[in-house]
Amino acid sequence: MNRRYLFLLIALLSTVILVSCSNEPEREEVIEARDDQYGEIRSVAWDFIQQNDWHTRADENWESAKVEKILADDRYEILDPTVEGKEVFSVSFKDIENVVVGTPQILVDPKTKKVVGYMLGE
DSSP states (O other): OHHHHHHHHHHHHHHHHHHHTOOOOOOOOEEOTTOGGGHHHHHHHHHHHHHTTOGGGBOSOGGGOEEEEEEOOTTSEESOGGGTTSEEEEEEOOBOTTOSSOOOEEEEOTTTOOEEEEEOOO
16 A cells, blocks of 8 residues: 555646756747737837838838837847847838848837847848
């Protein structure tokens, strides 16, 4: 009878350990186009796209761009070093059909509402 309890205890502990070690990544918050409070973020990013002549790669329906909260890291070309490692908005525009090089993702500081970085499209 002691073996039965020992086996049950080991099985229970194994289950707890497996569940607690789950490698499920944290979900990034995706802000939908219908959230009007992020219209300014999209507009700032779109202006930056146009200033750099990248708008020919993107669908002109910039209001539907995807906005996500991310951490600014070395994957991006950071224009403002004070935001490295901090949470910023990433704005992704839909590419036009058959584009060779995709539209860059634009990073916008949530406080200043200024472009602080980008990642060139592939």
